[in-house]
Amino acid sequence: MPNWTDEQLGAIESYGCPTIVSAAAGSGKTAVLVERTIRLLCDEKKSIPADSLLAVTFTNDAASQMREKLSAAFEQAVINNPDSAWIQKQQALIRLADICTINSFCFDMVRNNLPKTAFQSGVRIMDEKEAQMVAETALDRVMENAYKTRPEELELLISRFSNGDDEQLKSYILTLYYFLRSLPFKDVWTANVISSFENGSAVTDATSFLAERAMEELTEFEKLTSRLRSCTDSLVNYSSAANKLYQICDMSDELAKRLRSEEARGDWDRLREEIYAYKPLSLAGVRQAKLEKQETTAADEIRYKNAMACKDSLSKKLSEIAACLPCSLETAKSDSKIVGGCFRALVALTNELWAEVDAVKAEKNALDFADTELLTVKLLVDCSPDGKLTRTPLAQEIVSSGRYKLILIDEFQDINNLQEVIFKAISDTPDMKNIGSNVFVVGDVKQAIYRFRRANPKIFMNTRLGAKNGSGVREILLTKNFRSRGSVLDFANYIFSSLMCSDLGEVEYSGEEALVCGASYPEKDPPCTIITVNSDNSDAEENEFRAVAGKIRRMIDAGVPVKDGDGVRPCRPGDFCVLTRNNVSADSLFESFESMGLKVMSGSFSGYLRSREISLMLNLMRITVSPMRDIPMASVMLSGLMGFTDDEISLVRLRDKGNRLYKNVLEISVEEPDSPIGIKCASAVGLIRRLRALSASMPLTRFIKKAYDLTDMFSMAAAYEDGEQKCANLYLLLEYAKKYESSSNDGVPGFLQYVEYILKTDGDFAEALTVTESEDAVNVKTIHKSKGLEYPFVFLCRLGKQFNSSDSKEKLLLNDEHGAGVRYNDYETLTVRKTIFYEHISRLNKSETLSEELRLLYVAMTRAKERLFIVMDTGKDACRSAQEYSRLISSHEILPSLSRRAKSMQDWLIMALIKHPGFTCLGESGYKDAVGLPDIAIEAAPTAEETVSTSEKETESGKGFDSELSERIYQSFHFANDDRLCKSEAKLSVSEIAKGEYDGFYADMPELTDAPAELTPAQKGTILHRFMQLADYEKASSDLEGEISRLTDSGMFTRREAASINRRSISAFFESGVYHRMRRSRNVMREKSFIVRFSDIRAGDQLAEIYAGTQGMLQGIADCVFEEDDGYVIVDYKSDRITSLDNLKDRYSMQLLLYKAAFDILLDKPVKSCYIYSYRLADGVEVELDGIKE
Structure with missing residues (x-):
């Protein structure tokens, strides 16, 4: 039995109140979730039926894993309690529990309530790209209709948002359409946004936010002023420059004092006036050190350059403060009216698109996963115009009946706004403001990395905040990490305690969020290693992969130990994982690793469709x-x-x-x-x-x-x-x-x-994997795909790749809490106006994007069990960034306003490490005290030239001529391919061989007509064959219509098919001599199938020559085989359009010969003859076959 920690035990035993568990990386949350569930379901006193469990997660693999672990736990519970009828009953019921993905749950909810939707039975899930194509096609129809019905409104939108055509407007509509599909009640949101523009609340919201941002920038401005004053104090040999710099410091201090005054606080226009009225002092005449008369040393010149750089940073920061205050209050109010009118028209067009797309999907009887969530919300919840939520009768029935007595939600930090409403609706919460007492959720906001899927980590944080504020929700923290060495956790804690906060990362990385080591390893913890490469004059991706491949090769060759159970073993390729932010080029990856003799296991390659x-x-x-x-x-x-x-x-x-x-x-x-x-x-x-x-x-x-x-x-x-x-x-x-x-x-x-x-649309398919998980290969994954996994050694690569900032730069920006921001064409100035609302939403979206990127870095770092390696490009750009950050960071504290300036993950690492005494790869640190700081190791990667040189030396010292290998290669050239195996099918059916004797290739071209299609002769023949297979011959011979009706009523034929059956032909068959022989037979086999090797039968000269010595197979189905005293008779029914029985015998002679040859070896008596019956001629002929010609 596991030794649970107090925190884990608290989560396991929590019952009777809504519970949220904040589980750090590696804290064993899945084990806790399973243990709590199994204890509750095995407790007969609580009497929670296992089939009333709803456990949801986000991937099929996770759902399957949870189901398997619960099943295994029940098996163990039965072993431990063999006399408990309750546990045995629960073990059976657990198979009926809803343990699934959220998508699957919503799709089932829709399918079970189809009459309440516009869809029919057999509804299918539409591919994401297909859904996008449907939306774009529907938009064309909406635009065409708008041009006809309200051209003035459309012309206004095009003139404000586009450059002469409607393409930009279309992109606005699609952007709004997809955004609204992530909201549970789009009409409420759009009404509130339009109202905020019309009543001025959007202006108040934007100015308050931007004024606060200006004050944050002002804090940095003050730090830079102080830094500049310190730099100026050291300019003893630059008196004229120092005097002016002191004046600049004094002026900057005075400006900061005025901006923070009571008069300016809360007065938007006053703040703007102060900023734009400030005139920086010119340094003309003192820019060059050569103008100074005093003698200077090299150290003096460095101090002077540092002071000038600090002054430039101060000027730049002043511009950034001004950017937070882009226009006057009067202009903002004017923009509000213009934007409000345009947004109202945009919403109207988007609603038309919504209706058009829904109609197309209903016609196709197909929907996507977003539709299933929207429909589930509609089935469960009603929303009044003022936003008040109430349950529908269906939701009330689910709650009152106790359908879900236990609701478990894994990865709760990744749910979206729609999913939150759904789970509140089916839980037992009385007012739908909080989750119900039957709900248990687990997650970690620091691992919320699916914002691109509209996940909303604020839902998790708001639930935690409610627990602290007396909402009745119980919060439990699991902080112990049982995965990683202490050195890995110390490094992660150091980085994120410097960077992650409520403004960036959406959580304060304080004491309760920091990782606590719970794992034990035998040896001393090695430090985290920073591998440096310089890509100023070469390809960064190739350099980094080469450095990583070389390091892995050296570690494998050195047999670096890895903990395995209670012991250790030498490392192998599968112990290593290389993580990247995005998909990488397959060429550079394969080339780098194969040059080191390493296989790669990756599903992260891009370029499939362009290969x-x-x-x-x-x-x-x-x-x-x-x-x-x-x-x-x-x-x-x-x-x-x-x-x-x-x-x-x-x-x-x-x-x-x-x-x-x-x-x-x-x-x-x-x-x-x-x-x-x-x-x-x-x-x-x-x-x-x-x-x-x-x-x-x-x-x-x-x-x-x-x-x-x-x-x-x-x-x-x-x-x-x-x-x-x-x-x-x-x-x-x-x-x-x-x-x-x-x-x-x-x-x-x-x-x-x-x-x-x-x-x-710049999409792609995933490339095929040529290395399976069973092979020992280095793992290469994106950070997203690594979530939930762990590896002994983890390398973080391509950290210098810049963030995608499109979410904050598009012309139309949207935010579910703060509305919309747009840029529009200004008729008066003939420019594109960046409104205050746009600036507001742009900064908000950028913060959310950066928060997600920081959480991705957290996920990446916490995958490592034993050692973490960070590959860092130390080229010119990195050095410039380090110099700039060092001027702004006076201690290990990093202001959020500085963190938001990062353009890549590497920028954050430089910010956090710039004051670390061991971080010397970008210059000497100003701090020497390393007490309380994690150990780090710096390792410069070999250059490409050094790698090639080493490889050449190894080649020179390698083995000489290998005569044995040479002989093996030579012998391989004598291999001769058996051409017959390329020209003949491995398995043929008798009908294909027979058909090949007289048929050429005829494409089955469809008949293009709107008239109801008639049954083809081939279809009618198939129906006759099916009747002869299924019919009761005794009944059919006496009452043919009755037998046809019986088979039709039982679903064997449609009315249309039944009408096509040729009664005359079948009646003639039942009057024939062969039928009377069949009636007398004691053994009649209909649709008798077979499969034999060609080498086992006497198949005639041509086929014998083709398949001699091969393992070719022959298969077929005889319509009927019946036994007589002296042998078997094969009966073959034909519906061909022929004029004589002789033609029929000639056409199917090969088929009959093959049937006889096959059944001669399969049956206990020889086949004495074959009988062909023609439906068309209503007659048959017996063919006696004495043998096959040699």
Whole structure:
């Protein structure tokens, strides 16, 4: 039994009140969650039925893991309590509990209440990209209608938001549409935003926020002034410069005093006047040290440069304060009216788009996961215009019936606004203001990293805040980390105690949030290591991966120990994980690690759709749909699929520059059939024509498989150095095609349109994995994909990559708490006005983005169990940043206003480490006291030249000529492929062989008509065969209509199919001699199937030659086989359009011979004859087969 800590035990035993558990990384929250659940469900006194459990999380893997752990816990509980009928009953009921993802829960809620929605039975989940295509197509219709019905309103929006066309306006509408889909009650939010513009509250909200930000910047301004004064004190040999700098310090102090005065506080225009009236003192004449008369030393010049740099930072900071106060109050109020009117019109168009998209989805009977959440909210909650929430009758029934007596929510920090409302509605909370007493939630706001999915970590923090303020919610903290060494945790605590706060990270990283070491390791904790690279004149990504691969190689070769259970073992590649913020280039990653003899396990590669093999296959599909597309045509012609050289394609192009390339190819194939280029053109034309016919008659996945076969695509892909990856990508394309087919039947053209949309929106598919988890390989993951995982050694790479700040720079910015901000075209100044509302929302969104990035860094650092390695680029940019930050950081305290200036994760690390005595890679630290600070090690990565030099030395000292290896390579050239295995199918059916004797290729082209389709002869034949398989012959021979009716009523046939059955033919069969022989037989086998090896049967000269010595298989199904005293008789039913029985015998002679050959070895008696019955002729003929000609 585990030794639970007091905090864990408190969480396990919490019951009867709403509980929120804030569980730090590695604190064992899953174990706590499972233990609490199993104790409650096994407690007969509490009598909580196991099927009344609702446990939700965010991934299928997590849900499966929770279900497995609960099942295992129940098995153990039954073993421990074999006489408890209650526990045995609970073990059975747990299978009926809702343990699932939130998406699955909402989809089930919708499916169980379909009559209350616009959807029908069989509703499906729509792919995200398909949903986006539906929205964009619907928007075109909305815009077209708006142009017709209210052109003036549309013209106003275009003139304010666009540059002459409506593309920018469309992007505004889509942005607002997707944002509103993350809100539970969009109409309430939009009404409040419009009202805030009209009544002026938006102005008050924005000015209050920006004035507060200005004061934060002013604090930095004051620190810089103090720093400048200190620098000036050291300029003893620069008297004139020092005098002016002292004056600047005095003026700056006076400005700060006026800005913080009672008169300016709360007076927006007064603050602006003070800032814009300030005129900095000019330093003209004292900028150069050469103008000074006193003798100076090198140290003096450094002090002077530092003072001048500090003065420049002070001027820059003054500009940043002014940027917080962009316009007067009067201008802001004027903007409010303009923006309010435009936003009202924008909302109206967005609502039209909403209705149009909903109608299309209802017609398709498909929805996406966002729809399931919105519909679930609609099913469970009503919202009044003033925002008051009440349960619907359905929600009241769920609560009153006790459907969910126990609700567990894992990763609560990642839920969104919609999900919060849903879980409050089904919990037993009386007023829906807080979670109910039957709710238990677990999470860690420091690991909230899914803002791009509209997750709202403030929900978690507000619930915790409510617990502190007497809301009735109980808060429990799990701070002990049982995963990592103390050195890893000390380093993480040092970094985040300096950076993370309520303004940045949305949580104060104080004592109760800091990680506490709970794990024990045998040896002394090694320090965290900073690996430095310099990428000023080279590729940063390549340099970093090379440095990491080299370090891993050295550690493996040195056998660095890893804790494994109670002992240790040497490290291996699978112990290492390389984390990056975003997907990385496969080329630089593979090249770096393979050069060190290391395999890589990664699903983080980008560029699948643009890879050589997939681009080529897509181009082949493009010219299949439309051969007149020159660029795809040229691409395929120059590839190995068609084999044209550069000179040959030039000749084709020059034949007629005005023609399409394919037309020139077509003409050359006709006019020069015997020339080398004419032969290639004829082959190209033949391939395209065949592919076009196949694409019109085959499902998408089958077409792609056939295209692979016809072009030998896999052989060509395998010839490349990374052939394994290319072949895996081609196989994966089949999976993506199959997934597309599951939700669409638009074939090749529809799939291409889908892919084109993904490429247009900068999307991509994941690349195929060529290394499985069972192989020992270095793990490379994005930080997002590493969440919940742990590795002995973790390397953080590409930390210098700049943040994506698009959320704070788009022309339309939205925030669920503070409304909207827009930039609009100002007619008077002919400029794009950045309104005060835009500045407000932009800064808010930037703070939220930075908070998420900081939490990502926390997640990355806490994945390491034994050692953490940070790769840092120490080029010129990093040195400049370090110098600037050192002027602004006087101690280990970092102001939020400075943290918000970071452009990358590396900037934060420099800020936090700049005062650490051990952080010397960017210059000497000003602090020497390291007491209480974590140990760090600095390690410079070898340069590319040094790596190459070492590699060359190793090569020189390697083994000489290996005669044994040479002989093995030589012998491999004698291998000869068995061509028969490439030309013949591994498994054939009898009908395919028989059909091949007289059938050519005929594409099954659809008939393009709106009239109800008639059943084809083939379909009618299939129906007759099915009747002969299912019918009761005794009943059918005496009452054919009655038997047909019986089968129809039982669902075997539709009315339409039943009407198509040829009664005359079947009645004639029941009067035939062969039927009377069947009635007398004691053994009648209908639809008798078989599968045999070709090598086991006597299959005739041609087939024997093809399949001799191979493992080729033959399969088939005989319509009927019945036994007589001297052997078996095979009966084969045919519905062909023929004029005589002799034609039938000739056509199917091969099929009958193969049937006989197969059943001769499978049955206990020989097949003495075959009987063919023709439905069309209502007659049959017996074929006696004495043998097969040798």
